[in-house]
Amino acid sequence: MTAPAAQQSDRLLGVYRMPDILFVRGEGVELIDADGKRYLDFTSGIGVNALGHGSPIVRRAIERGLDTGLIHVSNLFRTAPAGALAEFLTERSGLDRAFFCNSGAESIEGALKFSRKWAKARGGPEKHRVVALKGSFHGRLFGSLAVTDRPGYREPYEPLMPGVDFVDPSDLAAVDRALSRERTAALLVEPIQGEVGVRPLSSAFLEAVREWTREREIALVLDEVQCGLGRAGTFFAHEPSGIRPDVICIAKPLGGGLPMGAVLMSEDIAGQLQPGDHGTTFGGGPLVSSVALAVLRVVGDPSFLDAVRSKGAALGARLERVAAARPGRIREVRGRGLIWGLEMSEPVAPLVGRALDLGLLLVPAGPNVLRLLPPLVVSEGEIDRATAILDEVLA
Numbered sequence: 139m140t141a142p143a144a145q146q147s148d149r150l151l152g153v154y155r156m157p158d159i160l161f162v163r164g165e166g167v168e169l170i171d172a173d174g175k176r177y178l179d180f181t182s183g184i185g186v187n188a189l190g191h192g193s194p195i196v197r198r199a200i201e202r203g204l205d206t207g208l209i210h211v212s213n214l215f216r217t218a219p220a221g222a223l224a225e226f227l228t229e230r231s232g233l234d235r236a237f238f239c240n241s242g243a244e245s246i247e248g249a250l251k252f253s254r255k256w257a258k259a260r261g262g263p264e265k266h267r268v269v270a271l272k273g274s275f276h277g278r279l280f281g282s283l284a285v286t287d288r289p290g291y292r293e294p295y296e297p298l299m300p301g302v303d304f305v306d307p308s309d310l311a312a313v314d315r316a317l318s319r320e321r322t323a324a325l326l327v328e329p330i331q332g333e334v335g336v337r338p339l340s341s342a343f344l345e346a347v348r349e350w351t352r353e354r355e356i357a358l359v360l361d362e363v364q365c366g367l368g369r370a371g372t373f374f375a376h377e378p379s380g381i382r383p384d385v386i387c388i389a390k391p392l393g394g395g396l397p398m399g400a401v402l403m404s405e406d407i408a409g410q411l412q413p414g415d416h417g418t419t420f421g422g423g424p425l426v427s428s429v430a431l432a433v434l435r436v437v438g439d440p441s442f443l444d445a446v447r448s449k450g451a452a453l454g455a456r457l458e459r460v461a462a463a464r465p466g467r468i469r470e471v472r473g474r475g476l477i478w479g480l481e482m483s484e485p486v487a488p489l490v491g492r493a494l495d496l497g498l499l500l501v502p503a504g505p506n507v508l509r510l511l512p513p514l515v516v517s518e519g520e521i522d523r524a525t526a527i528l529d530e531v532l533a
C-alpha cells in the first residue's frame with residue numbers, strides 16, 4: 139500500500155530502488171507497514187537481524203548499555219565491553235586479536251591493510267598484491283570494491299585500489315598459479331559467496347588454499363560478513379573445513395542491528411600493527427560492543443546452532459520440493475543453514491516484487507537467484523508459510 143506522502147522523502151539519495159511501502163514496526167520474523175499489513179522478512183535486513191525484529195535480548199542489552207551512560211568513549215581509552223567481546227571472538231575463532239569497525243566493507247579495508255603490512259614485512263614491497271575470487275562481493279569502498287568482481291559496481295569509480303587479481307574458484311590449478319610467494323600478500327575468500335547467488339565453496343577448496351597460502355606466506359582472509367555468526371549453521375561458516383585462517387572479517391548480525399564490523403587476526407599479523415597504524419572513531423564503542431556480546435552469546439550457543447541447522451535442513455527440503463515441481467524453471471537450490479539461493483532460468487526481480495505483494499520479503503542475489511536469509515529465530519511454521527507464498531509466486 140502507498141505510504142503517506144509526508145513520510146516518503148525524495149531527499150534520500152537515489153542509490154536504492156525502494157518499493158512504495160513504509161515499515162513502521164517489527165515483531166520477530168515479521169515487518170508491519172503503515173497500513174498494518176504484515177510481511178514475513180526472509181531478508182533479515184540482508185543478513186543482519188539474526189534474532190529477528192524487536193528482539194527482547196537486543197532491547198535489554200541496549201537498555202543495560204544505556205544504564206552505564208556510556209554510548210561512546212573513543213578508542214583512546216579502555217571500556218569493558220570491547221575487551222569482553224574481543225575475548226569472546228578470539229576464543230571462538232582460535233585467532234588472537236580483534237579490531238572493531240562499523241561495517242563489513244570497513245572490516246575488509248582493515249583486513250587488506252593488515253595483511254599487506256604483514257606480507258611486505260616478510261617479502262618486501264613487491265609482496266602487496268591481493269588475489270580475490272570470481273563472483274566475489276566484499277563491499278563498496280575503494281579497497282573492498284577493488285576486490286569485488288562486479289564490473290557494474292566498479293567501473294563508474296575507477297581507478298580503484300591497484301594490485302588485485304581475480305581467479306575462478308572452480309579452477310583450482312588457476313588459483314594455485316595465482317598465489318605467488320613473491321607478489322601476493324593476501325587471498326580473500328567468502329566461504330559461501332553470497333551476492334553472486336549463494337555459492338558455497340567446498341571444504342576441499344578451503345583446505346587447498348590454506349595449504350598454499352601457508353606455504354607461500356600469504357594471508358588467508360575469510361570474508362564471513364554475510365555467511366558467518368550462525369547463518370550457515372555453525373558459528374563460523376568455514377568451521378566444517380577445520381582450517382584456521384589468518385584473518386576473519388565479520389559484520390552484519392554482529393551488532394544486533396546496530397552498525398558494527400570486526401577483523402579477527404592471528405598474533406603473527408597483529409604483531410605488525412603498531413599504535414597509529416589504523417583506526418576509526420566509532421569502532422567497538424561500549425554500547426554496540428555490549429549489544430554484540432549479548433547477540434553472540436545467543437547465536438554461539440550450541441543448541442541455537444543445532445536449531446539453525448535443523449530449520450535450515452527443513453527450509454532446504456521445502457525449496458527442493460518447490461524446485462522439483464518446476465523442472466527447468468528452477469535450475470538449482472543451493473545453501474546451508476539459513477542462507478539459501480534458488481537459481482532460476484529467468485530474471486528474479488519480478489518474482490521478488492510479486493512475493494512482496496503476497497507478504498514475503500526476499501532479496502535477489504544477482505539477476506537470476508532468489509536469496510532467502512530469514513532471521514535465525516525463524517520457526518518451522520514461518521518457513522512453511524514462506525515456502526507456500528513462494529509456491530504461489532511461482533505458480
Ligand code: PLP
Pocket residue numbers: 184241242243244246275276277278328332333361362363364365389390
Ligand atoms: N562482504 C560480504 C560477503 C557482504 O555480503 C557484504 C555486504 O553485503 C560486505 C562484505 C559489505 O558489508 P557492508 O555492506 O556492511 O559494508
